[in-house]
Amino acid sequence: MAPIVSGFSKLSKSDKIQWLAQHHFNNNTDAISIIKRYWNSDEKLQQLHDEFTENTISNYYLPFSVAPNFTINNKHYTIPMTIEESSVVAAASKAAKFWQNRGGFTAEVLSVSKVGQVHFNFFGETEKLTSFFEQIKERLLASTEHITKNMQKRGGGITCIELRDKTAEIDHYYQLHCTFETVDAMGANFINSCLEQLASTLQKEALQFPVFSEKEKNIEIIMSILSNYVPECIVRASVSCSIEELPKTKELSSEQYAHKFVQAVKIAQIEPYRAVTHNKGIMNGIDAVVLATGNDFRAIEAGAHAYAARNGRYTSLTSASVTENTFLFSIEIPLALGTVGGLTSLHPLVKLAMQLLGNPNASELMQITAVAGLAQNFAAINSLITTGIQQGHMKMHLMNILNQFDASTKEKELLASYFSTNTVTHSEVVAQLQKIRNPQT
Ligand SMILES: CC(C)(COP(=O)([O-])OP(=O)([O-])OC[C@H]1O[C@@H](n2cnc3c(N)ncnc32)[C@H](O)[C@@H]1OP(=O)([O-])[O-])[C@@H](O)C(=O)NCCC(=O)NCCSC(=O)C[C@@](C)(O)CC(=O)[O-]
């Protein structure tokens, strides 16, 4: 068991690795060589990556892939996707190709308002606090001027501050509930800086407010933090086509396909067990673009799933319908993304990803990302209601299984050919590999 260590963060990278080897890897040199094998040979680039976070000892490779053939608002895109799961990029590519021949995707940003809150305790009469707040509101805003002035020039800034009484749930607890627009930034640092300033001004003003008793003058700030729940930072994307343009299979006419597809989405709308996986499939596409563009996928995930539960029951983020002869499939989702700030101007591959997308602004990136989620969902449901998910997913997963058994190039070629007409299962791959390796058994 590892000993408790103090000052670990102060060790050099190589001393950190030595400590790990000694206390976790029995000084096994293989472990150290694995760690070092993932270092970049360009020392300057490696240092840049080391400095992204803390206690860095190596790099963790994730595939950086691309999905071509996306038409969004009549503009063509090749979308960068960073994800470890097989078949996700293939699925997005297949959906993109399918919809490119049917008018492509339509997307629009519906709203861009972000949220932050100052959480505090006030020990007095709510009416006095309300009156105090109304009197100091302008001074609260004025005290953030040094932080907001540049954002205001870009068309952003603090758009609203309101006092919210939460004493019904927690004694003495109130909020300054604030909304922001942060233009091309995700805005976390900007919002948090504004909130901390508002908290400081609130406290100072209260100390001097003559109507307050001594007790009321001492406002207790609990915390000041943005919210990753942004139900007013919404982007919508959709596709539509005539029923005849939908896929046909041996078993399904395009009309039967349409109705089965719509029911699959309706099931995700009413059945939370299905909705979670349905939305996970959407986030396969969304997270891949969020990661590739250096955005914060934890923030996106938290906000998206909270939004899916906004009406009290967790539900699908997409909807589908057939009206007369038209199939319509759409997504509405909160995506607080940035094309400046964070890693966007630091990580060379992130900069390349933005260049690949034509250096979009935040609004355009929101639309591209929502489309990736909708495309992912279309491909997943298409498979689920026709061949089943395993046929395609395992077809893409075949290489991972073969690599687990150190299959040779020749073995990979033989088995790729065999499995082009046979369903991939782990046990069948093992059996076929055995046959090649031990033909006499
Ligand atoms: C996997 C496919 C695309 C195969 O589909 P297919 O019809 O066997 O592929 P194909 O060989 O006919 O090729 C058609 C197109 O698919 C793409 N494609 C095809 N193969 C490749 C490849 N190797 N590399 C890159 N792209 C590929 C590519 O666009 C290609 O066009 P082309 O490039 O030939 O002009 C299909 O079966 C599919 O879309 N399956 C859905 C897979 C999926 O959803 N994966 C996500 C992971 S599973 C999950 O976590 C989500 C889920 C399922 O749980 C969500 C939910 O429950 O709702």
Ligand SMILES: NC(=O)C1=CN([C@@H]2O[C@H](COP(=O)(O)OP(=O)(O)OC[C@H]3O[C@@H](n4cnc5c(N)ncnc54)[C@H](O)[C@@H]3O)[C@@H](O)[C@H]2O)C=CC1
């Ligand atoms: N709960 C959360 O989601 C939290 C997330 N974070 C992290 O914060 C990072 C993002 O923070 P940001 O404040 O967005 O980044 P940032 O602080 O790195 O950069 C944003 C700044 O860029 C400048 N800027 C230049 N051009 C701009 C333009 N056209 N539009 C808007 N701003 C422009 C502004 O000064 C703006 O404040 C993310 O990487 C995230 O991981 C940090 C704390 C909490």
